Amino acid sequence: MQIASTAAEGERAVPAVARVVGSRPVLDRWAVAATVAGNALEFYDFLVYSTFAVYIGKAFFPTRTEFAGLLLSLATFGVGFFTRPLGGLLIGAMGDRAGRRPALMLTIGLMAVGTLGVAVTPSYAAIGIAAPVILVAARLVQGLALGGEVGPSTAVLLECSPPGRRGIYTSWQSASQGIAILAAGLVGVVLGAVLSPEQLADWGWRVAFALGLIIVPVGLYIRRRLPETLMRRPDTGTSAGVIRVVWNQHLGSMTLAILVIMCMTISVYVNNYMTTYALTTLGLPAFKAMWATLIGGAAIAVGAVWSGQLSDRFGRKPLMIVSRVALVLVVYPAYVLLVNEKSLWALVSVSALLNLLSTLGAAAALVAIAEIFPNQVRSAGFAISYAVSVSVFGGSTQFVIAWLIGVTGDPLSPAYYVILTSLVSLIAMFRMPETFTPSERAAARRAEAAPG
Numbered sequence: 523m524q525i526a527s528t529a530a531e532g533e534r535a536v537p538a539v540a541r542v543v544g545s546r547p548v549l550d551r552w553a554v555a556a557t558v559a560g561n562a563l564e565f566y567d568f569l570v571y572s573t574f575a576v577y578i579g580k581a582f583f584p585t586r587t588e589f590a591g592l593l594l595s596l597a598t599f600g601v602g603f604f605t606r607p608l609g610g611l612l613i614g615a616m617g618d619r620a621g622r623r624p625a626l627m628l629t630i631g632l633m634a635v636g637t638l639g640v641a642v643t644p645s646y647a648a649i650g651i652a653a654p655v656i657l658v659a660a661r662l663v664q665g666l667a668l669g670g671e672v673g674p675s676t677a678v679l680l681e682c683s684p685p686g687r688r689g690i691y692t693s694w695q696s697a698s699q700g701i702a703i704l705a706a707g708l709v710g711v712v713l714g715a716v717l718s719p720e721q722l723a724d725w726g727w728r729v730a731f732a733l734g735l736i737i738v739p740v741g742l743y744i745r746r747r748l749p750e751t752l753m754r755r756p757d758t759g760t761s762a763g764v765i766r767v768v769w770n771q772h773l774g775s776m777t778l779a780i781l782v783i784m785c786m787t788i789s790v791y792v793n794n795y796m797t798t799y800a801l802t803t804l805g806l807p808a809f810k811a812m813w814a815t816l817i818g819g820a821a822i823a824v825g826a827v828w829s830g831q832l833s834d835r836f837g838r839k840p841l842m843i844v845s846r847v848a849l850v851l852v853v854y855p856a857y858v859l860l861v862n863e864k865s866l867w868a869l870v871s872v873s874a875l876l877n878l879l880s881t882l883g884a885a886a887a888l889v890a891i892a893e894i895f896p897n898q899v900r901s902a903g904f905a906i907s908y909a910v911s912v913s914v915f916g917g918s919t920q921f922v923i924a925w926l927i928g929v930t931g932d933p934l935s936p937a938y939y940v941i942l943t944s945l946v947s948l949i950a951m952f953r954m955p956e957t958f959t960p961s962e963r964a965a966a967r968r969a970e971a972a973p974g
Contacts, residue, residue, distance in 0.1 A: 565702035602661035603917025606669030613670020614905025615761035636664035641731035673905020681751035693830025700822025707816030779907035785947030825881030838890035845883035893957035
C-alpha cells in the first residue's frame, strides 16, 4: 500500500483556480462562498432528521413502546448512510472526470429530491406501510447525494486556496457542517418554543425540511457560477480510470483516512444525538433539548475556522492528535456532569465543549486527508474514504448508543463509545504523514506578515 505524503506539493506554488481561471482574489472568495453555502444546505437537509428523530419515529413507526419507535427512526437515519459509499464512488469519480462543478450541481439536485420525499410523505396512520418505505427511499437518495458532495466540495476548497492558507480555506468544509447543525438547532428551538409537543409530532417537524427545500434554488444558482479547479489529465479520463488509480496507488492513504475519520464521525453523531439524549434520557422539554443542537452547531463552525488557522501555523498532525487526546480525557466527566445536573446550562456547556474539541482535530484532519491525494483523483479519493468511514461508523452511531443506553440502563454509554473508538483512531493519526511542509509553513508566515 502506498502512502502519498506530498501529493499536493507540486500544486502549492499557485492555486488551481488561478491557473485555470485567473483573477484569484475574487474567484477564491466566490469559490469558498459557493461551496460552503451548498455544502451547508445539503448537510442541513440530511442532519435535520436527527434533530427531529423522536417525532419522525412517532409519525412513521407506531410501536408498543416509544423506545422501539425511536430505534426504528434512528435505524432509518442510518439507512441514509448505506448509499454514501456509492455516491462517493460515482459522484466523487465524476468530480475527477467531468469536473467539480457538474458533480456539485448533481448532488444538490439529488438532495432536493430526497428531502422532498421526507417532507411530504404522509404518516403511517394515513397510508400504512408505504409511509416508512417511502421514507427509507428518500433517505437513500439523500445519502447518495451527500456521499458525492464531500469529495468535490473539499477539493474545490483546497484547490482554490492561496499558498500558506490551505488549512483555513479547507476548514470551511467542517465549518459548513457546523452552520448546517446550527441552522437545524435554530429551527428546532423556534419550533419547540412556538409549537406544542402535539403539533411538533403532528406536522411541526415537516416545517424544518420544507425550509431546506425553499433555499435549494439559491444553492443551484450560486453553484452554477462556481469556478472549476480540476486540472485535466488524460490518464484518468473515465470514472473507472479514476477509481482504478485511487485503488492501485492510494489504498494506504485511504485506509488511514478511513480510520482517522472513524473517531471524528462517531463524535459528530454522538454530539448530534444530544437533543434526542436530552429528550429521552435526561427528560428535558423540547425547547431546552433543542439548544444542544444549536450550541453544538455554533461550536463546530467556530472550532473549524479556528482549527484551520492553527493548522496553518503549527501543522495538521499535532492539532488532530492533541485535541483528540483532550476529548478522551474530558468526555466521561462531561457526561457525568450532564447526567447529575439534568439542566439547560449543563446541556449547553457539555455540547459546546465536546463539539469544540472534536472539531479542532476534525478540521485539521480533513485538510491533511485532502492533501495526501493529488488533484487528478482528490475528489474520488477523499469522497470514497469519507463516505465509507461515515457510512460504517456514523450511520450506526446513534442506533448503537440508543441501544446501549436502553439495554444497559447506563446513561454514560455515549462517553464509553467515544473513548474506545478514539483510541483506535489515534493509532492511525500517529501513522498519518504530516502534509504541512516547510514550503507551506514559509508561505503561511508570509501570508501572516502581509498587510491586510
